[in-house]
Amino acid sequence: MHLQDKVIIVTGGGQGLGRAMGEYLASKGARLALVDLNQERLDEAVAACKAGGGEARAYLCNVANEEQVSDMVTRVAEDFGGLHGLVNNAGILRDGLLLKVKDGEISKMSLAQWQAVIDVNLTGVFLCTR
Template structure:
């Protein structure tokens, strides 16, 4: 798909990986609809990105809220017209062990810890994909949906909720790619490894060094590298139903 003039929706689009994706796609001439929960950061992102000569609009939206997702996708279609792509990037972490034992006392991951991550990382992807795909079919606009999974989808200590959500995203990706192909809609995923973000920047130096030393390439990935991976999927019309792993050779 030629991205110039096309409309791409990015969830979690005002910071971190989402903003890096937005910058890259804007540089390729795509118009953007950014969804997030921070109005101030959304406004900043719009101001920065519009200098690249594309149309950019911001939408406050909780991707785990069905009504908000339905209303937001409707507004985007009214504001821009045909939708050509979606990047399901929004996600959260609520890390913790399934159970811990200290001084003979057992503590466990709470249902709230589990549910909050599943709601955003998996249900949010479902809701956004369902509504955007339906709108694309209604508009008869072909394009692609890119879901952001993770290296942790294979399982990772302390991330029961996160790993389950990201594994679910991959299973859904393959399913949707097969279901939506008849409408000219491709669906694929990117599975990042450890990436330089605000979160990793706040880690203790010794923890950061230990994590980096375990990566065969001996460095973390850069947000721009994930952004280019997303652009590759959007632009390559024969890539669908697959996961693009971008992890420095460190699949868990």
């Protein structure tokens, strides 16, 4: 796959797998829009991608927020002059068990925790892809 000068958005690009994918894409000459909620980690990831030979910029955005996603995509297209690809990597975990029993105590995942996971992991993918 030819990635030289391709503009790619990487959600969750400030940390973990997103950052690693960004660094890989940068090494292939991609121009990256790294998206995350943590500015400090975004800045570190941008620096790492630039050190790897690519162009990268940071965008703060909650992928579960339709207006923020729309604004982010518009800014990326304006900043880079287009868009060629998307790595939908952003994702969150909450207590992974719906019901947990530990030392005789029962705890349940709250509806708010469940909804946060659905909002980022599913709705965020929908919004960014659309």
